[in-house]
Amino acid sequence: MDLRALIFVPALAGAAVFAFVYFTFAAHYYLTILESTGSGAREVTWLRESITDNFWKPFYLAWLLVLWMGPAYVVGRTLAGSTGAAWVGFAVPVLTAWLLYPVSQLSSLSASSVWTPLTLQVFTRLAQKPGVTVAFLVLTLPVFALGGIAFRWAFLTEGEWHLLFTGVPLLAFAGFLYARLLGRLAFVLMFTKDLLKGKKKKKPKPMDATPPTSTNEPAHLPVEVSDPTPIMTPLDGEIVGYNVLIADDPPVPKKRVKAEVIEDDPPELGSAPISPRKPAPATSSRGARTWTDEDDDATPYNVNAPEAVPEECAPKRVFKPKAEDLALLDRRDAPKAPKQVWSAEVVVFFVQPGTISALMTLSLLGALAGAMVRVARQFNPAAGGE
Numbered sequence: 001m002d003l004r005a006l007i008f009v010p011a012l013a014g015a016a017v018f019a020f021v022y023f024t025f026a027a028h029y030y031l032t033i034l035e036s037t038g039s040g041a042r043e044v045t046w047l048r049e050s051i052t053d054n055f056w057k058p059f060y061l062a063w064l065l066v067l068w069m070g071p072a073y074v075v076g077r078t079l080a081g082s083t084g085a086a087w088v089g090f091a092v093p094v095l096t097a098w099l100l101y102p103v104s105q106l107s108s109l110s111a112s113s114v115w116t117p118l119t120l121q122v123f124t125r126l127a128q129k130p131g132v133t134v135a136f137l138v139l140t141l142p143v144f145a146l147g148g149i150a151f152r153w154a155f156l157t158e159g160e161w162h163l164l165f166t167g168v169p170l171l172a173f174a175g176f177l178y179a180r181l182l183g184r185l186a187f188v189l190m191f192t193k194d195l196l197k198g199k200k201k202k203k204p205k206p207m208d209a210t211p212p213t214s215t216n217e218p219a220h221l222p223v224e225v226s227d228p229t230p231i232m233t234p235l236d237g238e239i240v241g242y243n244v245l246i247a248d249d250p251p252v253p254k255k256r257v258k259a260e261v262i263e264d265d266p267p268e269l270g271s272a273p274i275s276p277r278k279p280a281p282a283t284s285s286r287g288a289r290t291w292t293d294e295d296d297d298a299t300p301y302n303v304n305a306p307e308a309v310p311e312e313c314a315p316k317r318v319f320k321p322k323a324e325d326l327a328l329l330d331r332r333d334a335p336k337a338p339k340q341v342w343s344a345e346v347v348v349f350f351v352q353p354g355t356i357s358a359l360m361t362l363s364l365l366g367a368l369a370g371a372m373v374r375v376a377r378q379f380n381p382a383a384g385g386e
Helices: 004-038 057-083 086-110 121-128 130-155 161-189 323-330 353-378
Strands: 231-233 237-239
Touching (some): 004 353, 086 121, 086 161, 121 130, 161 353
Antiparallel strands (some): 231 237
């Protein structure tokens, strides 16, 4: 009985589980760097998401990569078999992905759906920035080559455990740097024009359903009873309806309602008891009093200070806004086109604590996945390993 199968099956299952977890975290970190850089941020905003929220991300990146690397791998294997050079089968897929994968990724970011692998507007935007595009390809060629070699050392090499612990950190570093460069290119292309976008057509004004009526046309009167054709009967002859003469009876004009202001009536006493009439007071023989200037009070009115200050009626934030509120008003934090695209800002994010933590986490998961792959290869019964 071959006992190697007892180790191979658990190692193969462990390799599949750890590899999926590794690629899920790698896809999440890669897209986080790409989106943060593409929005113009100098530093990467690291978000913590559950593994279920990131479940679709490795399949999304695999779709964009396999779209070009699948046919290129077949062509590379064919060339490697015909030429006898094994490195050709590895170099052709890597070069194809280096040249065409950015187009798919940029198309996915600019399309209405992230699963769209190709849009024509990406080519027009890249053509508007030829210098930036060429510089991107020159900078990413060694990064892509480093990532391909590190992937081969980590997962496609039998034994040689030192290459595993060397290739896994290099693969994470190359992936992070490539995402940063591609996000920088996407940020620059955001300030270009979409030449394929057509102008919006103005909507025609809705036509009125009822045509305007002219005042010169005669008013349409209702049909009289005598207008229809008489009915011929065998006994009574022609029968004609009675003429009502509707035109002789014009419609009764409506009375115009006018609003009038009336004085309030004196309050009704209602059920109040009626007091008995008092006798009229006796009139005095003195005449009415005459008011003079001496009767007026010459003392001026005093004006006191207001009880509340006008500024205290509203919060101080309204009259004296903070600097953060003023910054939102003048939009100083809005992204602007960079004066220098490829500068030291590209690698500044590597000193962030979140970036260092992501590199360590990804290296640990990659080492576990690569170790399980090596164990499964070593104890594979079909390979004849010892």
